[in-house]
Amino acid sequence: MAIKEDVENSVQEAEIREPLIQDNNNLAHGEDGPSQKSSSGHPWMVYFSTFVAVCGSYAFGACAGYSSPTQSAIREELSLSLAEYSVFGSILTFGAMIGAITSGPIADFIGRKGALRVSAAVCVAGWLAIYFAEGALALDIGRLATGYGMGVFSYVVPVFIAEISPKNLRGALTTVNQFMICMGVSVAFIIGTVLSWRVLALTGLVPCAVLVLGLFLIPESPRWLAKRGREKDFEVALQKLRGKDVDIIQEAAEIQDYITTLEQLPKPKLLELFHKRYLRSVIIGVGLMVCQQFGGINGVCFYTGEIFETAGFSSSIGTITYAILQVIVTGMGAFFIDRAGRKPLLLVSGSGLVLGCLLAAIAFYMKVNETALQAVPALAVTGILLYIASFSAGMGAVPWVVMSEIFPINIKGQAGSLATLVNWFGAWLCSYTFNFLMSWSTYGTFLLYAAINALAILFVIMIVPETKGRTLEQIQAAINK
Numbered sequence: 001m002a003i004k005e006d007v008e009n010s011v012q013e014a015e016i017r018e019p020l021i022q023d024n025n026n027l028a029h030g031e032d033g034p035s036q037k038s039s040s041g042h043p044w045m046v047y048f049s050t051f052v053a054v055c056g057s058y059a060f061g062a063c064a065g066y067s068s069p070t071q072s073a074i075r076e077e078l079s080l081s082l083a084e085y086s087v088f089g090s091i092l093t094f095g096a097m098i099g100a101i102t103s104g105p106i107a108d109f110i111g112r113k114g115a116l117r118v119s120a121a122v123c124v125a126g127w128l129a130i131y132f133a134e135g136a137l138a139l140d141i142g143r144l145a146t147g148y149g150m151g152v153f154s155y156v157v158p159v160f161i162a163e164i165s166p167k168n169l170r171g172a173l174t175t176v177n178q179f180m181i182c183m184g185v186s187v188a189f190i191i192g193t194v195l196s197w198r199v200l201a202l203t204g205l206v207p208c209a210v211l212v213l214g215l216f217l218i219p220e221s222p223r224w225l226a227k228r229g230r231e232k233d234f235e236v237a238l239q240k241l242r243g244k245d246v247d248i249i250q251e252a253a254e255i256q257d258y259i260t261t262l263e264q265l266p267k268p269k270l271l272e273l274f275h276k277r278y279l280r281s282v283i284i285g286v287g288l289m290v291c292q293q294f295g296g297i298n299g300v301c302f303y304t305g306e307i308f309e310t311a312g313f314s315s316s317i318g319t320i321t322y323a324i325l326q327v328i329v330t331g332m333g334a335f336f337i338d339r340a341g342r343k344p345l346l347l348v349s350g351s352g353l354v355l356g357c358l359l360a361a362i363a364f365y366m367k368v369n370e371t372a373l374q375a376v377p378a379l380a381v382t383g384i385l386l387y388i389a390s391f392s393a394g395m396g397a398v399p400w401v402v403m404s405e406i407f408p409i410n411i412k413g414q415a416g417s418l419a420t421l422v423n424w425f426g427a428w429l430c431s432y433t434f435n436f437l438m439s440w441s442t443y444g445t446f447l448l449y450a451a452i453n454a455l456a457i458l459f460v461i462m463i464v465p466e467t468k469g470r471t472l473e474q475i476q477a478a479i480n481k
Contacts (some may be wrong), residue, residue: 042272043408045218046165052158052214054180056116056153058205059123061184063092063146069192070200077197082353084136091140092147095426099151100420104413106152111228112160112221112275115152123149127204144307146204154400155420159219159412160402163221164241168354169399171337177332178397186323220251223472227409251471258473261408278359278415280477284464285419288399291456293426296449297391299434300384310361310442311380313401329392341468342402343460345394350389350457357450359383364442381410385445395456399423405467408476 067089075085099119107115126145133139161174184207192200221236226234238248238255274282300307308318337345360383367376407415437445467475 013121024150033196038420040250043166043242045243046169046173048166048214049241050161050176050216050217052174052211052479054118055207055211055214057177057180058184059120059204059211060145060153060157060179060279061186062188062204062207063123063184064151064181065127065188066146066192066204067143069189070197072210073197077355078135078139080136080139088136088139088143090428090432091143092150093431094152094393095144095147095149096151097421097428099148099153100155101151101417102423103152103155103420104415104417107159107416108224109157109412112156112163113215113218115156116160117212117215119149119156120211121150122146124205124208127201127208132386138458142201151420151424153361154423155416158400158404159416160221161396162401162472163223163267164219167469170472171342171468172335174398174404175330175333175337177335177400178333178392179262179327182326182392183332186327187320189323193392205375210317210334223255223259223409226255226393227263231256233445233452234311246410254471254473258477263410267464278411280407281408281411281476282415284406284479285415286422287463288402289423290426291350291453291459292395292399293423293430295391295453296357296387296430296434296446297396297458298427298431299437299445304369304384307360307384308381310438311367311377311462313377313381318384325337325385326388326392329389330397333393333397337398337401337468341466342398343464343466344384345395345400346460346464347457349390349394349396349398350453350460351395352386352449353395354454356383356387356390357453358384359386359449361443361446368431402467404473405464405472406479 050269067393071085071089072089074080074083080088101274103115106118122145126142126147126149128139129142129145131142133142158174158177161177162170164172188200188203197201219240220233222238222241223233225237234256235248235252239246239251242248242251246461304319304322308314333345359378363376363383366372366379403416434445437448451472465475465479470478
């Protein structure tokens with residue numbers, strides 16, 4: 001099987017076009033040709049590799065969920081002030097921003113598996129620093145380290161899964177990343193109520209250990225190997241992922257041809273990401289991260305208990321319901337993403353976010369104006385839970401899926417780092433400003449978030465393409481031309 005792409009004579013004028021795949025009959029030849037192998041097999045190695053990779057996602061969730069159930073115990077044992085504990089909680093996002101900046105170059109230089117190993121090692125060091133901490137400094141160093149690991153995981157895991165998956169499974173498997181993050185957060189919330197804060201820190205070592213051991217058993221990303229010119233390793237890895245009896249000639253040729261074209265292009269610097277050739281993919285990737293974070297998710301997530309208390313509802317019941325709901329709905333999203341498509345899920349999710357914000361705004365408006373106060377708790381809880389469910393259904397996972405699909409491999413490191421950095425900056429800004437906004441106006445805060453989510457719907461409709469059922473090379477060729 002051969003794949004041809006038109007490449008301009010001048011490197012500076014090179015354009016990436018969608019590969020043209022010739023008919024199988026023209027190219028079948030020899031005893032090792034496609035006629036001797038099946039065209040499909042059971043992708044058990046893809047599933048296993050995904051399982052190993054999403055242990056990093058679970059570690060991500062465990063880091064994010066750690067501070068909520070441990071606040072009172074840590075403050076009491078180590079005599080921390082509220083300000084000192086606030087630094088401990090928020091420094092996580094600064095570590096994640098550093099991880100986001102470095103994740104792309106690390107993943108490009110030492111490979112996707114190498115970046116996962118580095119991230120796991122830093123997380124282990126961070127958890128041990130927290131476990132042995134006797135004061136604020138050691139706690140902050142440990143939290144910063146686990147935040148760095150989160151930042152790297154948030155980029156590398158979805159990229160690795162997207163690069164190893166066949167097109168018909170890519171969306172669902174990449175969405176497992178978000179599902180496992182939710183699992184990590186929820187489990188930390190629940191077991192944190194019965195374990196001491198030091199023992200809870202040790203539980204964060206478990207997914208890191210599974211990840212490191214599992215990486216010895218799975219192949220590296222074939223696309224990264226091809227980009228590094230390791231042709232034999234590339235073919236071995238792709239064959240291992242697809243199955244020993246599967247014909248990989250067409251897919252291998254398409255990947256190689258596409259990367260050959262990319263290698264003829266100039267190596268882009270950061271500012272060159274905004275060149276016309278790459279601008280649309282950068283706008284899509286960064287824009288979706290803005291839509292995901294600035295719609296209020298981290299403010300609502302970090303302060304769910306306080307929101308429920310303000311509305312007159314039980315904080316513990318509300319938080320547990322939230323933890324369970326997000327896991328269930330994220331799992332449903334993983335099931336539907338390769339059936340319904342990325343764009344429909346984003347639009348349904350965005351619509352639910354707007355409606356949830358409006359219900360919460362109406363509830364708090366009624367409370368401020370002392371109107372039908374008995375209905376306020378139920379209306380507020382309905383709005384918040386609808387908001388959480390809607391976010392988990394699409395806006396939580398799909399931006400990461402699309403981000404892993406749209407960047408050509410020659411800019412994936414830099415562009416992915418930029419998108420991930422924007423995501424973490426938005427997470428910090430949203431969580432930092434939430435209490436100030438709520439002090440300004442409870443219902444005004446949710447009206448603001450409703451407006452931002454409405455703009456996100458317009459962005460999805462006008463800018464974001466549907467990527468379901470297409471190879472990475474076809475997606476990137478269609479966008480970056």
